[in-house]
Amino acid sequence: MSPEHPSTVPDQLSIAYPTRLAGQARQIIQETGRQFPDLKFEVIAVDVANPGAPSGAAVMLLFDRDYSQSHTAMQWLTDLNAVRGWIPILPVALDPQSLIPPAPLGGIKSRVWPQDKHQLLTTTGACLGMAIRPGRSKLFISYRKSDAFEAAKQLFAHLANTGYDVFLDEADDRFDVPNLEIGEDVQATIAEKLQAANLMILLDSPQAPQSKWMRVEIEIASGKPIPIIPIVLHTADRAPNSRFRVVADLHRRTTVRAADIGGQLSFSDSQLGEIAASVEHYLLHLYVCRSVQPRRLAKIFEQNSWKFDRHSKKRDLYDAGTGTPPQHSVRMLACCSFEDPVFVPSVRAFLQDIGELAADRELFARHLYLYPGNVLYPDDLSYIQRQEVPELKNANTELIHYDEAVARINKLVGGFNAIFSQ
Incomplete structure (x- = not known):
């Protein structure tokens, strides 16, 4: 597998597994197919000679406690990890007593089959939603360092642990001084950073609207268009709407009453889970709108x-x-x-x-x-x-x-x- 722009097929999910897990793989394919009727599947037995590179928009890796015993399976996984930024990987544990994925995926949280079936199917749809836009499948976190740096780092770690490729962008405070115009070179820098983004997660903190950098990010993202999901942070009893006018009318947003620790906002574990769930449900929505609905229209046109x-x-x-x-x-x-x-x-x-x-x-x-x-x-x-x-x-x-x-x-x-x- 080459780490340079691997070729993938939209609306196709790769299911990778050792041959002894073929029965469970068939069950998962059947359940996933019910949820996504038009989805195609590519099956890869990772412990046979020359298993081949995945061509799906995402890879579901099935493993048990004996996965690491196969040198061929481990080499295939090492090669897959090299293109992890381009192809989302979903580790699925088939043994509740062995939840940690084999290295080098040990840092990614696994789903347990069948106990976590609903969550796994939602995450599968989210990964398919990310894969529709060409390029690296990145989640782009936009935040203001002065009050949301800790919250951004927490969210970055949580999403990365879930298996997503996350980019933590830092608004350059040098440009957030009064009467300073954002030049074309700065806008080009922001546009380049956004090039690999499939979704912008906007940490809408109290001090965020003061950032010209973030305003340009929102303007460029909405014009591409790159989907934006606002996470409205507050510390008061009454939650505000989005502080950025351009995204204030969006139906989607998650409002979080964050803790203020020394001027930095911070999330609890349950709040991080709530935000991650909102992100995944919206990515699933993107998959429906950008893939399922167009296929539905195409069938009617073709008829x-x-x-x-x-x-x-x-x-x-x-x-x-x-x-x-x-x-x-x-x-x-x-x-x-x-x-x-x-x-x-x-x-x-x-x-x-x-x-x-x-x-x-x-x-x-x-x-x-x-x-x-x-x-x-x-x-x-x-x-x-x-x-x-x-x-x-x-x-x-x-x-x-x-x-x-x-x-x-x-x-x-x-x-x-x-x-x-x-």
Whole structure:
């Protein structure tokens, strides 16, 4: 296995195990398949000659107390650990008396099968959610050193112990002085750090809004778009909303009343578990929105001889349309959003993509921003289009819920333009 950009297959999970554990492996595949019906599985017997490198988006490693007795299995695991930053690894203990994974994964917390089945399936979905965005599968922690350094270190250790590849970014306080502008070189530095991020965990502490560095991080992340989950820290009886306006309207956030020890906020073990659970559930949500829902739409399109494929240049977008010859075809560009409700920075990022493609002479008859969660009332949609993103009108772009899009496609009345029109 090469540590340089290993090739992985989205929507595929690698199950690695010694041959004596094949029966338990089949049970786990069956249960995981029930939870994720469209998921593909790659099975790897690690104690046979030349077991091969995993190609799944994540690896579930099944082990027992005798795993380390096989030199071949241990060598395979050593090679796998070299690409751990690119492929999430989930150690699964099949013996309740042997919970520590074999070295070099000894620092990762294992799940026990079948006792931890629900937690294991949630973590599996979370890892699949991380793997959808190309590159290293990193969780990016943004924090203010002046009051959240200890909390950030605690969260880093907890998530790393769970098996995630975590990047602890430190806001550079040199740039947080009055009237100092953040230059292009600083913004480029932040953008480079965010390049490997699959999710930003924002430690929204009382002093965080004073950090220009963190504000630029949020601005860049929301524009890419990289998902952001705010962890709102407070010490008072009444919990505040997010202190950053751009993420204040997000439905997802975890509010934690942290202990203040010498000016530094600190988490309890139970609070760390609560935050980790929130992160995993949101990553699972990302997997549904970025993979399960698009596959659902693609099947319906294909049944009607239409296409719904990832765009060749903008991999987060979908090129949809009829399958008729070019002179009669209708092309649409679709954005399968993961934001609930409609997140204005994500809409603007979609409009920017539309503009960049138009500059390359790629034109579409219609642009669809598909959103999950609750269906917005017409007045709310109208407000977004009139007040928050008035550019939508001239961009021929519609905000539409996933379920409504499916319902319109199934009606098949009047062709594409009639189905997707306001």
